Amino acid sequence: MSATAVRIPRDSRPSTPVRERGRRRPRPARERAFWPLLLPALVLYTALFVGPALYGVWVSLHRWAGPGAEMSWRGLRNYTSLLQNDAFRSSFGNTLVLAVGGGAAVFAATFLAMTVLRQAKGRAFIRSVVFLPMIISAIAVGAAVGFLLNPDGAVNELLGAVGIEGLPWLGPDLVFRCVIAGLVWSSTGFYIALMMSAVDAIPPHLYEDAHLSGATKWEQFRYITLPLTWDVFSVAAVLWVVNSLKVFEIVLAFTTGGTPGDPPLEARTVAVQQYITVSGGHTVPDLGQGAAMGVFVVLVTAVLILLIRRVTRRDRVELS
Amino acid sequence: MKQLSSRVTAFALLGALALTTTACGKKNGGDAASGEEANSFSYTATWGADEPQAKIFQAAIADFTAQTGVKVDVKWMGRNGTDGLPTEMAAGRGPDLFDTATDNIAKFRAQNLLAPLDDVLTAKIPGDGKTVGEVLSPAAKQASSDEKGLALIPHTVISTGVWFDATRHPDLAARPPRTWDEFLAYLDKAKKAGRTPLGQDGTVPFYNAYWFYSALVRAHGAGSLYALGTDARAWDRPEVLAAARQVQKLAEGGYFQKDFTATKFPAAQDRFAAGGYDLNINGTWLTSEVKSKLPADARINSFQYPAGGKNSVEAGTLGWGVNAKGRHPEAAKRFLAFFQQKKYTARIGTEALNIPPVPTSPRPAT
Incomplete structure (x- = not known):
């Protein structure tokens, strides 16, 4: 099979012939069109994204209750107080557990699907089914969670029917694990859809070849599927990290949804903690502290993305 | 329920909690509509249109419009539709009247969005010889105030x-x-x-x-x-x-x-x-x-x-705040005095099954 795939070094670019004669040529049309075409997008992007983002950084250096209130300078104290804030620290710890633990579960399931679903009967149907949870609203999930996971809910009744004692799923010890499980359930379909589209692009004859050579399913996955979908995996892993650091509504769905209460500490993610800070809960909103959390999460996200890109960096395998 | 009204002194616990952080800022007065009589105002509600409270308010609004000619533009947003309300109001595009409660006073006060309401307290209730300040219970007024004064006109006492x-x-x-x-x-x-x-x-x-x-x-x-x-x-x-x-x-x-x-x-x-x-x-x-x-x-x-x-x-209260940056605060305040008529406040007890802040109104029956 290696005969049909070539490794392309990362830095190889098609070489362009050099035609420098030392005299000024009229600039090619492509070059002249560069700024006029780029400028509108650049202006829009700056106005709608770069500007507000920088404003967020500016806000993070102040104490501010929102438009209409006076801003007072706090400097870096919004950041240093984050480190001493137990609620923030525990929510950040939760978020990391979710990103790593949830990510491991999502991609384990995705890899399994990539080996099994490739030639399974009715695979299009199965893919649609596993994708479905992605489009169910958190409100519906929240209502279902009560019916399923309450102490006298359906799950504990099922367990009871087979002689296993039910568990306090939504209690302080287990609720965050349930949130992670819910997130894995709702988002795995998306990553399966993404990765399977890459798997579908692999020519079947590679697998036929491997099959004739006596390769097992695992070997086929290890030596064909994974290398040929590695680029997509790298992107999917980045997407997962970005999304997992923003997890919000599913926490409410599993805890205090339907009440004006704040979710319990043990189930909070950074996004939830940030929302409580910014909306003020039942006190004065602190947009400065909330913005500091935002900046902090962006930095952590950037570091994690760099790490993932570094870890998943391989020579690209391309079919010739 | 009877114990609540008769036995003990109520106090603004939630209000006190809400004051833990200092509210800063300049005083805002109702600005627009000076001089001319406003013939409409807008109201964004955190009630859903099907809730008993919304039905009571809607009935009062209909009567208000019929008797005064002042039209009310209501949006029944429900509990989750009003997260952006303070920002809207601060930008000058908010409603004149909005729903708020004891535990939200600090939030709106910090953004200087609460118009002073002392003139509502001294306003006469149509068809009733009394002023708004006279019919509202002292405890309800206290629970609706912070150190800068009355922040909302209550329609419900919660405890x-x-x-x-x-x-x-x-x-x-x-x-x-x-x-x-x-x-x-x-x-x-x-x-x-x-x-x-x-x-x-x-x-x-x-x-x-x-x-x-x-x-x-x-x-x-x-x-x-x-x-x-x-x-x-x-x-x-x-x-x-x-x-x-x-x-x-x-x-x-x-x-x-x-x-x-x-x-x-x-x-x-x-x-x-x-x-x-x-x-x-x-x-x-x-x-x-x-x-x-x-x-x-x-x-x-x-x-x-x-x-x-x-x-x-x-004790805490649910009630109405008047937007300090609204266009027609005077018209909104007129409605607040209008609503204090017994035929409306009584229905908070009999239909919405909550406690009205008016001692003479009936308590919820159940």
Whole structure:
């Protein structure tokens, strides 16, 4: 099979012939069109994204209750107080557990699907089914969670029917694990859809070849599927990290949804903690502290993305 | 309910909590519509159009428009549709009238969005010889104010209580527990009889905290809870430990349903309504929330947490704030005085099953 795939070094670019004669040529049309075409997008992007983002950084250096209130300078104290804030620290710890633990579960399931679903009967149907949870609203999930996971809910009744004692799923010890499980359930379909589209692009004859050579399913996955979908995996892993650091509504769905209460500490993610800070809960909103959390999460996200890109960096395998 | 109105001094506990952070800023007055008579104002409601409150307000608005010619542009947004309201208002595009409550005063005050309402208090209620300030109870006014003055005109008083169904528990109705020992004796008796005395939606932290609030505030009065938010040393007071011990006793005594800390709202209050538990600590809005789950003959009643001591009661209010940056604050204020007519405020008790802030109005019947 290696005969049909070539490794392309990362830095190889098609070489362009050099035609420098030392005299000024009229600039090619492509070059002249560069700024006029780029400028509108650049202006829009700056106005709608770069500007507000920088404003967020500016806000993070102040104490501010929102438009209409006076801003007072706090400097870096919004950041240093984050480190001493137990609620923030525990929510950040939760978020990391979710990103790593949830990510491991999502991609384990995705890899399994990539080996099994490739030639399974009715695979299009199965893919649609596993994708479905992605489009169910958190409100519906929240209502279902009560019916399923309450102490006298359906799950504990099922367990009871087979002689296993039910568990306090939504209690302080287990609720965050349930949130992670819910997130894995709702988002795995998306990553399966993404990765399977890459798997579908692999020519079947590679697998036929491997099959004739006596390769097992695992070997086929290890030596064909994974290398040929590695680029997509790298992107999917980045997407997962970005999304997992923003997890919000599913926490409410599993805890205090339907009440004006704040979710319990043990189930909070950074996004939830940030929302409580910014909306003020039942006190004065602190947009400065909330913005500091935002900046902090962006930095952590950037570091994690760099790490993932570094870890998943391989020579690209391309079919010739 | 009767105890609430007749026995004890109510105080603005939630209001006090909301004041833990300083509100800064310049004074805002109603700006626009100076001179000319406004013939409309806008109202963004956190009620859904189908809720009893919305129906009562809608009826009052219709009468108001018919009698004064002032049109009201209402948006019934529901609970979750108004997160962006303060920002909208600060940008000058908000409604003239909005729903708010004791525990939101600090938020709106910090953004300088609350128009002064003293002129509403002195306004005459149409068809009634009295002013708004005269009919509203002092406690309700206090719970609707912060240190800068009245922040909202209340239509509902909220508090907490320990709730029960008087039809199923006539003993509680005849003689509710008055001391902590009597309360424990009742819980033990119910447990021995094979019932679950207390139902609790334990995944909602602030519902769990009601027990501690009640134990502390009932016994030690106004300021005992507030101190915990302003002075770290207050946590070392013996009464704080005593209150926490009472909660510990309840939690470890097996009085709550099994795994109550894992019970998601509204399972426990629904089961309480259906008769599955004897008691449920909750806000005064409980009856209206569980109405559809109640048996036909249910008579929901409450007693205050029996801690002894000062027997203080927590009180907060729900009501209307007037946008300091609105276009027609005067027209909105006119409606606030108009609504105080007994025919509307009484319906907060009889239809919305909540407590109106007007002592002469009927209490909820159940």
